[in-house]
Amino acid sequence: MANMPVTPRQKSFSLAQNRARTAWLLLLPTLIVILLVAAYPLYRTLYYSFTNASFLQPGQEHGVGFANYIYLFRDPTWWLSFKNTIIFTVATVILEFILGLIIALVINSNFQGRGLMRAAILVPWAIPTVVSSQMWKWMYNDVFGVVNDLMLRVHLIHAPIAWIGNAHTTLGAIIAVDIWKTTPFVALLLLAGLQTIPSDIYEAAKVDGASVLRQFWQLTLPLLRPAILVTLIFRTLDALRVFDVIYVMTGSNLATISLSVYNQQQLISFAALGYGSAISVMIFLVIGVFTVIYITSLRVRFD
Amino acid sequence: MAVSSRVIPQARASRSWSFWLSRVLFYLVVLVIFIYTIFPFYWAIVTSLTLPSEAFQTPIRYWPQQPTFQNYISVFTAQPFARNLLNSLIVAGGTVILSLLIGSMAAYALGKFRFRGKQIVMYAVLGVSMFPQIAVLPGLFTLVRSLGIYNTWWGLMFSYLIFTLPFTVWVLSSFVRDIPGELEEAALVDGASTAQTLRYVLLPVMAPGLVTTGLLAFINAWNEFLFALTFTIDNHSRTVPVAIALFGGASAFESPWTQIMAASVVVTIPLIILVLIFQQRIVAGLTAGAVKG
Numbered sequence: 272m273a274n275m276p277v278t279p280r281q282k283s284f285s286l287a288q289n290r291a292r293t294a295w296l297l298l299l300p301t302l303i304v305i306l307l308v309a310a311y312p313l314y315r316t317l318y319y320s321f322t323n324a325s326f327l328q329p330g331q332e333h334g335v336g337f338a339n340y341i342y343l344f345r346d347p348t349w350w351l352s353f354k355n356t357i358i359f360t361v362a363t364v365i366l367e368f369i370l371g372l373i374i375a376l377v378i379n380s381n382f383q384g385r386g387l388m389r390a391a392i393l394v395p396w397a398i399p400t401v402v403s404s405q406m407w408k409w410m411y412n413d414v415f416g417v418v419n420d421l422m423l424r425v426h427l428i429h430a431p432i433a434w435i436g437n438a439h440t441t442l443g444a445i446i447a448v449d450i451w452k453t454t455p456f457v458a459l460l461l462l463a464g465l466q467t468i469p470s471d472i473y474e475a476a477k478v479d480g481a482s483v484l485r486q487f488w489q490l491t492l493p494l495l496r497p498a499i500l501v502t503l504i505f506r507t508l509d510a511l512r513v514f515d516v517i518y519v520m521t522g523s524n525l526a527t528i529s530l531s532v533y534n535q536q537q538l539i540s541f542a543a544l545g546y547g548s549a550i551s552v553m554i555f556l557v558i559g560v561f562t563v564i565y566i567t568s569l570r571v572r573f574d
Numbered sequence: 575m576a577v578s579s580r581v582i583p584q585a586r587a588s589r590s591w592s593f594w595l596s597r598v599l600f601y602l603v604v605l606v607i608f609i610y611t612i613f614p615f616y617w618a619i620v621t622s623l624t625l626p627s628e629a630f631q632t633p634i635r636y637w638p639q640q641p642t643f644q645n646y647i648s649v650f651t652a653q654p655f656a657r658n659l660l661n662s663l664i665v666a667g668g669t670v671i672l673s674l675l676i677g678s679m680a681a682y683a684l685g686k687f688r689f690r691g692k693q694i695v696m697y698a699v700l701g702v703s704m705f706p707q708i709a710v711l712p713g714l715f716t717l718v719r720s721l722g723i724y725n726t727w728w729g730l731m732f733s734y735l736i737f738t739l740p741f742t743v744w745v746l747s748s749f750v751r752d753i754p755g756e757l758e759e760a761a762l763v764d765g766a767s768t769a770q771t772l773r774y775v776l777l778p779v780m781a782p783g784l785v786t787t788g789l790l791a792f793i794n795a796w797n798e799f800l801f802a803l804t805f806t807i808d809n810h811s812r813t814v815p816v817a818i819a820l821f822g823g824a825s826a827f828e829s830p831w832t833q834i835m836a837a838s839v840v841v842t843i844p845l846i847i848l849v850l851i852f853q854q855r856i857v858a859g860l861t862a863g864a865v866k867g
Contacts, residue, residue: 291689293768298695301680301743308736309702312713319712374607377600388604390853391611397845397856399797401815402838406614409621409831417617420634451614456860463861512706515799519819531708531800538712539804548712555709562704 313555319548326542339549349550351525352533355442359517359529360510363449364503370450371457371502376491378458379465389462392455400452404519407448411435438526445520445527449513457502464498465491504565511558530554615842622646622836629832645836654809655837658817665727665802665813666795669734670788677742677787678780682772684743685750686758703740707800710736718805725811733801738791745790745859749783750776786859789852793845814841 320339324332343349378389395403410417413433422428434444468491476486492499514531521527523536534554538547621629622645624638649655683689684696714733723729753776761771777784802813809817818841821834849856 287688290687294683294687294689294692297679297683297687297768297772300676301699301739302695304676304735304739305698305702308714308733308739309705309710312710312717315713315716316710317713319716373603377603377607380600382600382604384604388608389857390850391608393849393853393856394615394842394846395611397793397849398838398842399799399815399818401797401799401819402841403614405818405821405834405838406618409835410614410617412831414632415630415634415831417634451610455611459857459860463857508704508706512708514708515815518799518803531706534708535711535800535804538715544712544716551709551712554706558704558706558709562701565704 316548316551316555319544320552322545324544324548326544332545335545339546340553342546343549343553348525348528348533349530349553352528352530355527356511356513356529356531358442359446359449359513360507362446363453363510364506366446366450367454367457367506368499368503370454371461374454374458375461375465378462392458394455395452396455396459400515401519403452404448404516407444407451408435408520411444435520441521441524441526445516448516448520449510452516453506453509457506460502460505461495461498464495464502467498468494500568504561504568508558508561508565511561512554530557618835618838618842621832622839624832626830626832645832646840648830649833649837649840653817653821653833653837655814655817655840657810658812658814659841661727661811662796662813662815665730665734666792668727668731669738669795670792672731672735673738673742673791674746674784674788677739677746678777678784679772680743681746681750681780682776684747685753686755686776699740699743702736703744705736705740707737711800711804714801715804724805725807729805730802730813733805734795734798737798738795741794742787742791745787746780746783749780749787753779782855785852786855789848789856790859793848796845 319332321334321336322332323335323338374392378385378392411434413419413431413436416431416434418434419428419431423431432440435441472490473486476490481489512531513529514535517527517529517532518535523532523540528536530550531554534547534550537543537550541547620636620638623641623643624635625640625642625644628635628639680699684692684699714736718724718729718733721729721732723732757775757779758771761775766775796813797815798813799815799819802816803819806812806816809820812820814837818834818837821830821837
């Protein structure tokens with residue numbers, strides 16, 4: 272070995288260089304696609320947000336500085352969309368977490384028909400949101416809807432309610448649809464977390480005479496913390512960009528309009544490329560803050 | 575046997591009433607969850623088998639008086655729904671194939687290679703996978719139009735890569751990491767090129783991961799609505815979710831609910847079958863994408 276012109280150290284160094292070059296070659300297609308479909312459109316969105324571009328007068332845009340952003344901060348519909356989105360996010364994330372945890376605990380215990388149950392809760396998750404929204408919109412129908420019929424039968428209400436026609440109930444009705452659609456996803460993530468908890472610690476707790484409730488608060492919840500954190504952040508990011516369910520059920524109705532629905536409406540219905548882009552950038556910033564919190568707080572594992 | 579059959583009733587009798595109460599309550603909870611989950615599907619099926627004249631009638635019925643497939647026939651004759659299904663199939667299928675091809679290469683690099691800048695690439699992939707689609711909508715819309723792929727399959731496949739590709743790379747690289755290093759080393763020692771190692775050594779081992787990832791990416795692409803709505807203009811180019819969202823009836827004032835429910839059932843059944851077949855894989859993939867992170 273000592274006589275060789277290339278020392279092992281040098282050789283392994285060039286080998287490592289070679290490996291690195293191969294790695295970048297393998298990554299190249301992915302990086303190009305990401306640049307093309309994510310980075311470049313994001314740059315263009317940012318650019319348009321400082322112009323008065325409109326699809327009605329293509330090629331006539333000029334820079335307007337921060338005018339779109341100043342307008343946005345005084346735009347009551349933006350703030351209304353913001354408020355609706357926050358209410359939707361807080362309500363769905365909390366309720367889906369509580370319900371999802373209950374379902375996960377139920378499925379995690381051994382019982383007959385457990386497999387069937389797990390398959391059943393996958394189905395709402397798998398179908399398109401558009402489909403679940405239409406199913407519920409029909410169920411909410413004020414005259415022929417099954418929701419009113421069932422509630423009248425059990426005397427929960429005295430007269431039919433126009434669930435999505437009434438400004439007081441419509442956001443709640445939409446939240447209920449999202450809960451039905453997304454709770455299974457939450458339950459699955461929490462269930463995966465539950466299944467990593469070894470069962471012998473419960474045996475030990477039982478021997479020590481800890482009640483079931485105490486086991487839940489002092490063992491299950493703390494051990495489930497990582498899974499809970501991931502689930503909550505995933506759901507928050509998802510809820511903040513809600514579009515499908517609101518677009519299908521109430522369109523751009525001001526009682527329920529969300530940030531994404533308002534954005535799409537400005538861009539497509541009003542052809543306001545400049546202002547629509549400014550809204551996009553603001554949504555990006557709002558969600559970006561949450562994404563950064565996610566990536567840094569969870570100590571993402573790379574190797 | 576004789577002994578045990580005498581012992582067990584005694585053991586049962588010794589169980590307190592509170593045990594049985596909690597059992598009953600437990601199954602009650604299970605039943606409530608099950609009905610809550612399934613009832614909307616039941617209702618969609620009932621409505622889809624009902625004539626409009628019967629569906630728009632009070633008091634409402636919980637079972638169709640005269641079950642009929644008329645709505646299903648109408649969906650395929652009065653609407654270009656077969657075409658919408660084809661669009662969805664090609665767009666989602668094409669997106670998945672592209673993502674797996676490109677993504678498995680990147681996953682190999684991220685899962686098995688050590689090099690400077692890997693962290694940054696991982697952050698970029700994770701960041702883009704959480705990207706709010708709406709944030710790029712204006713820029714992507716103008717890009718799709720200037721590339722001349724507006725209102726085409728290509729436009730949708732191109733734009734869908736923004737969420738399927740990072741997801742594919744992320745989940746697949748976690749699968750690649752778990753493949754024992756000896757496999758790859760043996761291939762390299764035997765003089766296999768990188769492409770050969772990936773094609774003949776890693777891909778066969780990754781097959782379960784590819785199926786799981788592909789399936790989840792397919793469901794995501796199949797269900798996508800915002801881009802499909804914004805990047806298509808006529809009924810002929812629409813995918814299934816857009817077609818169902820914008821289903822038009824004979825009059826502008828009344829939605830053709832029985833047909834909408836028939837169309838909903840048509841797209842839901844294949845998804846239910848997929849879910850039942852690949853239940854374990856889907857759960858594994860979902861948690862690999864989210865929890866492992």
